[in-house]
Amino acid sequence: MRFxxxxxxxxxxxxxxxxxxxxxxxxxxxxxxxxxxGHTHSIYKYGIDGLLPANVELVHxxxxxxxxxxxxxxxxxxxxxEQPGVLFTCFGDMLRVPGSHGTLLDAKAxxxxxxxxxxxxxxxxxxxxxxxxxxxxxxxxxxxxxPSTALTLQRAKAEGxxxxxxxxxxxxxxxxxxxxxxxxxxxxxxxxxxGHVCTVVGARPFRFIPADxxxxxxxxxxxxxxxxxxxxxxxxxLADGRCxxxxxxxxxxxxxxNLRALEAMADAFxxxxxxxxxxxxxISQSALKLSERxxxxxxxxxxxxxxxxxxxxxxxxxxxxxxxxxxxxxCKVFGTACTPERPIGTCMVSPEGxxxxxxxxxxxxxxxEVV
Amino acid sequence: xxxxxxxxxxxxxxxxxxxxxTCGDQGVPVRVLSADETTALAVCADASGATEQIATxxxxxxxxxxxxxxxxxxxxxxxxxxxxxx
Numbered sequence: 001m002r003f004x005x006x007x008x009x010x011x012x013x014x015x016x017x018x019x020x021x022x023x024x025x026x027x028x029x030x031x032x033x034x035x036x037x038g039h040t041h042s043i044y045k046y047g048i049d050g051l052l053p054a055n056v057e058l059v060h061x062x063x064x065x066x067x068x069x070x071x072x073x074x075x076x077x078x079x080x081x082e083q084p085g086v087l088f089t090c091f092g093d094m095l096r097v098p099g100s101h102g103t104l105l106d107a108k109a110x111x112x113x114x115x116x117x118x119x120x121x122x123x124x125x126x127x128x129x130x131x132x133x134x135x136x137x138x139x140x141x142x143x144x145x146x147p148s149t150a151l152t153l154q155r156a157k158a159e160g161x162x163x164x165x166x167x168x169x170x171x172x173x174x175x176x177x178x179x180x181x182x183x184x185x186x187x188x189x190x191x192x193x194x195g196h197v198c199t200v201v202g203a204r205p206f207r208f209i210p211a212d213x214x215x216x217x218x219x220x221x222x223x224x225x226x227x228x229x230x231x232x233x234x235x236x237x238l239a240d241g242r243c244x245x246x247x248x249x250x251x252x253x254x255x256x257x258n259l260r261a262l263e264a265m266a267d268a269f270x271x272x273x274x275x276x277x278x279x280x281x282x283i284s285q286s287a288l289k290l291s292e293r294x295x296x297x298x299x300x301x302x303x304x305x306x307x308x309x310x311x312x313x314x315x316x317x318x319x320x321x322x323x324x325x326x327x328x329x330x331c332k333v334f335g336t337a338c339t340p341e342r343p344i345g346t347c348m349v350s351p352e353g354x355x356x357x358x359x360x361x362x363x364x365x366x367x368x369e370v371v
Numbered sequence: 372x373x374x375x376x377x378x379x380x381x382x383x384x385x386x387x388x389x390x391x392x393t394c395g396d397q398g399v400p401v402r403v404l405s406a407d408e409t410t411a412l413a414v415c416a417d418a419s420g421a422t423e424q425i426a427t428x429x430x431x432x433x434x435x436x437x438x439x440x441x442x443x444x445x446x447x448x449x450x451x452x453x454x455x456x457x
Contacts, residue, residue, distance in 0.1 A: 119445065144398065145442060145443055147447065148445035151428060151445055196440070199398065199447045252398075258430070258448060260429045260431070
């Protein structure tokens with residue numbers, strides 16, 4: 001397919017890998033964080049890390065929307081799902097994220113009507129088809145997903161649907177990146193910016209990284225050549241002593257983002273004063289809730305929710321993995337007590353999670369190295 | 372992309388190897404087969420040929436042959452052929 005096949009060309013990939021090799025200073029260790037979970041997945045799937053010189057390290061960031069959901073929010077979702085008459089909808093990966101008393105899948109097994117959808121628009125369709133049921137959509141995701149929820153809410157309002165509501169867990173990417181840059185644990189040389197978030201918000205919101213923290217950012221696509229070229233562009237900035245936001249993904253990302261999507265989000269959402277991130281704690285103005293205009297569609301106002309904060313399981317080190325402080329395989333329970341089939345931590349649930357991505361692909365390469 | 376009926380759709384965690392277009396913040400390119408401006412819906416095909424109905428309000432008018440970036444059945448961007456040159 002156009003826009004896909006040409007970005008998987010092995011010959012060009014080898015040429016880029018050679019360029020990267022020639023650009024690194026021997027003896028210098030480079031740490032580059034890919035913010036987005038989609039990038040983490042592509043890096044392991046295509047073996048990008050194996051094409052890089054040993055002194056270029058990719059550090060996995062907090063950009064998997066499933067991985068950052070704290071247990072308390074899962075408990076709140078289950079509490080709504082188990083109320084009489086509720087038909088609860090959410091994306092597939094959320095079904096397996098453990099709360100303090102099991103997952104949404106466990107609640108479904110106990111009899112709650114929980115259905116997986118691929119879009120909030122599917123939840124809306126279910127609401128139209130089931131006027132006698134309360135249909136709730138559990139919304140998660142960064143700025144890539146928030147516009148689809150906003151559009152759905154606008155349609156629900158225009159249609160006057162009264163049996164549809166949304167439990168909003170949308171988060172924004174800039175505050176956790178700023179929190180990471182403030183963290184003394186981590187020394188990073190540059191960032192691979194989240195291409196599809198930037199499709200919506202544009203390149204501008206990331207200018208604070210070079211301006212305030214002196215680190216280069218390259219907004220990247222998700223195909224193997226996109227990622228290799230983005231690493232090469234970051235290394236070139238470092239070699240030239242430049243520090244700016246560059247856009248490798250111009251075929252998709254305009255500098256201003258998608259204004260229609262931003263308007264829809266501004267209509268449907270407002271910033272929460274603070275929100276808890278798994279592993280990162282409470283971060284100010286880092287998440288969205290439904291705006292006053294959509295209060296009638298707010299599931300947290302329509303239903304009683306416990307709203308209790310739940311500490312993560314002690315054995316789980318998702319927090320350190322999300323901050324890039326440890327690699328997935330350095331977690332004590334990785335691949336033993338915690339697997340994609342029976343995850344303890346959220347990073348093992350979603351394919352975008354660093355632990356699951358590494359478990360599915362990277363461990364084989366590592367096993368070869370060890371042997 | 373999957374079946375239009377969520378009740379029949381396979382669970383996405385079953386295909387962990389391919390990732391999930393909705394759970395992660397990742398979009399997929401699709402080609403427009405037909406578009407209806409009144410409803411702001413377009414029938415689109417992904418790389419495997421699977422078709423899906425896509426909401427197009429957020430990208431404005433679309434025409435058959437256009438390539439769109441789609442996330443959670445909502446189009447977020449037109450892909451630009453000139454900028455895609457390697």
